[in-house]
Amino acid sequence: MRKHIRCGKLFTGLSDKAEKDQTIVLKDERIEYVGPTADAPKAAAGDQTVDHSKHFVLPGLIDVHVHLAYGNAKTEEDIDIYAPVEYRALRGLEGAQRALKAGFTSICDPATSGLVSPSIRDAIEANMFVGPRISASGPQITNRQGLTDWYPTWIGVPSTAIGVLCKNAEEGIAEIRKEVKDGVDFIKIAMDGDAMNPSTTTVMAGYNQEEITAMTREAHRLGKKVVVHARGDEATLYSARAGVDVILHASFMTERTLEEVIKAGSMLCPSYLLVVNDIDFTRPGDGAYPGFPDAHKRELEAGSKIHNKAYKAGVKYLLGTDSGFAITPYGEWHAKELEIYVKHLGFSPADALKVATANNASFTRYGSQVGALEKGRLADVLVIDGDPLADITVLQDRSKIREIILNGDTVTLEINPKSHRLRSEFSYQMWNEIYDQKRIAELKRPGARAAAE
Numbered sequence: 202m203r204k205h206i207r208c209g210k211l212f213t214g215l216s217d218k219a220e221k222d223q224t225i226v227l228k229d230e231r232i233e234y235v236g237p238t239a240d241a242p243k244a245a246a247g248d249q250t251v252d253h254s255k256h257f258v259l260p261g262l263i264d265v266h267v268h269l270a271y272g273n274a275k276t277e278e279d280i281d282i283y284a285p286v287e288y289r290a291l292r293g294l295e296g297a298q299r300a301l302k303a304g305f306t307s308i309c310d311p312a313t314s315g316l317v318s319p320s321i322r323d324a325i326e327a328n329m330f331v332g333p334r335i336s337a338s339g340p341q342i343t344n345r346q347g348l349t350d351w352y353p354t355w356i357g358v359p360s361t362a363i364g365v366l367c368k369n370a371e372e373g374i375a376e377i378r379k380e381v382k383d384g385v386d387f388i389k390i391a392m393d394g395d396a397m398n399p400s401t402t403t404v405m406a407g408y409n410q411e412e413i414t415a416m417t418r419e420a421h422r423l424g425k426k427v428v429v430h431a432r433g434d435e436a437t438l439y440s441a442r443a444g445v446d447v448i449l450h451a452s453f454m455t456e457r458t459l460e461e462v463i464k465a466g467s468m469l470c471p472s473y474l475l476v477v478n479d480i481d482f483t484r485p486g487d488g489a490y491p492g493f494p495d496a497h498k499r500e501l502e503a504g505s506k507i508h509n510k511a512y513k514a515g516v517k518y519l520l521g522t523d524s525g526f527a528i529t530p531y532g533e534w535h536a537k538e539l540e541i542y543v544k545h546l547g548f549s550p551a552d553a554l555k556v557a558t559a560n561n562a563s564f565t566r567y568g569s570q571v572g573a574l575e576k577g578r579l580a581d582v583l584v585i586d587g588d589p590l591a592d593i594t595v596l597q598d599r600s601k602i603r604e605i606i607l608n609g610d611t612v613t614l615e616i617n618p619k620s621h622r623l624r625s626e627f628s629y630q631m632w633n634e635i636y637d638q639k640r641i642a643e644l645k646r647p648g649a650r651a652a653a654e
């Protein structure tokens with residue numbers, strides 16, 4: 202069956218402009234025609250016609266950095282320990298559905314527990330459930346100075362964690378071979394840690410040059426792309442020299458390292474939603490306050506400058522959000538990353554949209570089958586009431602979404618409003634401070650409580 206859609210404005214993802222008086226025609230799951238309404242094939246008997254002549258039509262959005270196993274985690278322990286892996290798969294499916302309801306028809310997951318995200322991917326592909334198209338890694342490969350090895354050494358990295366401790370290239374290569382056998386779409390390596398250290402520019406790389414080069418070569422030999430987490434300059438430099446495909450964050454890279462990134466052709470994906478939401482939303486009383494937002498202010502300041510330079514130098518960008526934390530819950534803020542690209546990184550709205558559609562598509566397992574409105578591609582379409590080229594924030598307003606089309610079908614899925622989280626999914630912080638006699642005396646002084654709050 203064909204579906205003829207009259208578009209008020211049409212942004213294909215392949216040019217900077219939105220065109221007026223356009224029509225797209227879908228046949229089953231594919232796009233059959235995109236162009237002026239005057240030249241469009243006429244609707245035949247039995248064809249469906251949809252009037253979006255007052256609306257803005259664009260490709261379904263893509264977020265390449267969503268962690269489906271994290272469950273809107275409040276702590277590192279929540280990410281790795283509390284919910285059983287089997288429960289995380291079911292919970293992650295709902296998280297993916299929430300992203301779809303926000304207009305994101307494809308997502309990529311770099312770092313999961315076990316095979317949680319590849320399994321969600323497969324259940325959706327098998328049409329058991331409605332959800333976005335997913336491309337997924339397995340657990341990230343990490344070392345002592347990287348993510349995930351954040352528990353004391355005597356605890357180690359639990360088997361349910363979103364990473365696997367690989368202490369050298371040999372162990373990393375063995376893990377890569379196992380993950381490729383298990384059907385991952387790409388390999389994720391944590392090249393360094395987080396931004397909590399005040400001297401973040403000196404954050405250590407977890408692997409040396411020879412190790413990341415050897416692991417990247419093996420992943421490429423097995424036909425898989427490599428995505429690294431690298432906030433610091435050292436990790437970014439080694440990753441670029443190793444020829445990795447995507448560098449997440451790269452906030453503290455120097456201009457010398459940027460030159461290596463350009464030479465290698467690696468793509469950059471700053472993923473600043475977590476950084477900006479942490480600055481915007483974290484409050485006194487949150488355990489993260491004020492250390493984490495302060496660290497993220499430093500990161501945003503450094504990152505904005507160098508990413509603006511990289512953007513102007515023509516580096517290819519992807520767009521992702523690090524959704525899956527309590528500060529970046531599923532389905533809520535994905536489109537804010539486009540605003541961040543415009544506001545903090547200096548992108549034009551059209552370029553931010555192209556990154557979130559056509560560029561991102563090139564990284565997914567579907568490649569140029571998705572990400573643009575063009576004859577022959579799969580029909581993933583977003584229709585909104587508003588013009589994101591004039592105001593990029595309109596994409597964040599879910600009440601403005603008029604239609605989401607995935608694989609040619611209108612998404613009618615509803616998230617159960619009674620859906621909620623279980624106490625047992627989260628680590629239980631019982632008290633925020635130690636109530637010794639001195640502290641109680643302080644709290645009892647007149648006006649003390651008010652001053653503390």
Ligand SMILES: [Zn+2]
Nearest residue numbers: 266268311523
């Ligand atoms: Zn991440």
